[in-house]
Amino acid sequence: MTSKALNSFLNDNIADLKERGLYNEIDPVQGPNGPEIKIGDRTLINLSSNNYLGLATEDRLKQVAKQAVDSHGVGAGAVRTINGTLDLHLELEKKLAAFKGTEAVISYQSGFNCNMAAISAVMDKHDAILSDELNHASIIDGCRLSRAKIIRFNHSDMDDLRKKAKEAVESGQYNKIMVITDGVFSMDGDIAKLPEIVDIAEEFDLITYVDDAHGSGVLGKGAGTVKHFGLQDKVDFQMGTLSKAIGVIGGYVAGKANLIDWLKVRSRPFLFSTAVSPADAAASTKAVEILMESTELNEKLWENGNYLKAGLKQLGFDIGNSETPITPCIIGDENATQTFSRRLNEEGVYAKSIVFPTVPRGTGRVRNMPTAAHTKEMLDKAIAIYEKVGKELGVI
Template sequence: MTQNTDYLREKYREMDDRGETWPLNQLETATQARPTVEGREVIMLASNNYLDLANDPRLQEAAIDAIERFGVGAGSDWSIAGYTILQDELHETIASFKGTEAGLSYQTGFAVNAGLLPQLLEAGDVYVSDELNHGSIIDGIRLSPADSLVYDHSDMADLEDTLRTAREEYERIIVVTDGVFSMDGDVAKLDEIQTLAEEYDAMTYVDDCHGEGVLGEGHGITAEFGLEDDVDFQMGSFSKACGGFGGMLAGDQHVIDFAYNTSRTWLLSAGYPPAIAAANKRALEIVDDEPSRVRELWEKRDYFASELESIGFDTGNSETPIVPAMVGESTAAQKLAERLFEEGVFALAIVYPMVARGKARIRNQINVGLTDEDLNEALRVYEDVGRELDLV
């Protein structure tokens, strides 16, 4: 008898017993401050839609116009027959938005890291990576023939020690870091990272997926630190604060030329629909034109984080609109998320392998569409449920 897949059933059961599975929740409306999820109107604290653009009528209008001009699907890979003028317009807008010579869109943010990182270095080179970098960075580096070294999270002394060692052994070095770390909501010390990289003749690669629309008056972490001309590879996402879909890369023209000619995720995946390209371009323009939207987001974030802490929850290392409520055990975090949902607050538990075992939390993500009433109601529920479960 040949082997079968029954072992996967047992693996899943063990994961579920540990509280390490992910329930799928069906939205029945657009993603917004108060969507309907599984038949219940809830306050949305689980979305990356920081600037409340996912359902913005201006993005809808741009998408509909693109459908009328170019149809629904791209028809092919961008490298073959799926490339339109909309892509050129989007790429020019990316470059302008990120303050670089050129820009490029990818099918997803994951596809940027998984497709580009394997191509940038060769055997005899090394990636130096923060220990809490996103899984897409980890996967991209694993696919590379280059070696990798990991430094303690945001520990600049350890980064310098690692770079000193790497400089003695390797030809080329790229320091890779998230801009905003997606599980804890803290910000990379990019100014110090860039200084150390230059001292040890290393390049820098920043994943800014949670920084666009949030830091640097919306332009991301390189704008926050004034490093637009210094960071070698700036990647990011349209799928979060921009309210659209896909990933982006910004840098010098030769970097972009190399990227789309070597990234298999770009070359061998269908281009995303023309409507997406048009909506993404419009989103960048709105972020650029409306800095007040970003400032309002921060006001709401600061209020929510302060009040959540006053209730008794630990918000960890949060410095951004990602505001975790630290719990510890996965089963306890899952129970908290379940009770929050029952009381009208949609905020998911983040458990292993997204975070280390024993560091499960609820990840709250604030968006500018939440009213003061929404935030206060969510905080009331947090206090009631937290006391009920002996978490505060």
């Protein structure tokens, strides 16, 4: 017999979410998550995947993943600190350090795990964290876990950051102060003002932390936001994911050797969770090698992103101020956003609605993620469908 209180809580709140257009329906994909996907018996143009470079379905990655299963098995078998660190994990970390231009790298099971692990391993209740108000949920949760004082600054507002950094330093309350930001903000596609942030950090001796989940593979010819600005030697923590542009699963933190040594002995997901599988480690290494050898996929991503942006903007859609291939179409009302996404789906485009709490109330949008794997024909078809649905619903 289940709890009546639990059932009442769940049923009431699920019904409330559905009524307000905030309930998320999950659509299982049959087959690979490529530029087109199959849901049920329908094939749709896929504009909702983080698979920026098309590597999730790349034959070269599949080949090395299969080889790793044959040579190392399907699982790592233990946490990294016992005997779950395989030679494949070390190869991945060495390759990532070269790619990011840092002394060392530690890899984790996911990007979310990175932020939960690294922030709380360095910051504690005697410290403060200056956090951009639009930072990702994993940053917010990592900051909370650290028990440090969280001081939010207005989004990419350098005057507000400087003011709050000065106040925090002059208060004398904190042993250490960190400034933390996304490199690329995933809902709007804008880029953090890293040169200004680094200047403020140097002025006030702040620890710098950049979550580059949506910048790795995208900016800096693929090497990320920090390298885009040439700041590898000025940023203490470079967090990245292996689950988006790299096309596999996992995450990592890049930085000085002594930082990585500390994270290996003090970050809890590294200490208490089994390592990623041999296949994942090998495939991730291969993906990084591909990006280091050629910028072809990165260039194609930007070409497709700019093409889709121009097409939607010409039609009159509000695509915000994105500086990256991420292309939001901002609708506003949550129910209207859900309807818009549903009609796109019915016409042949899979572009998922994003509503509160992922974005602020009243700023619902359909977020488009063009990739290097899309063809011009796919994008033209998607733009035509956007035009049809946009006019039908009075959005344009």
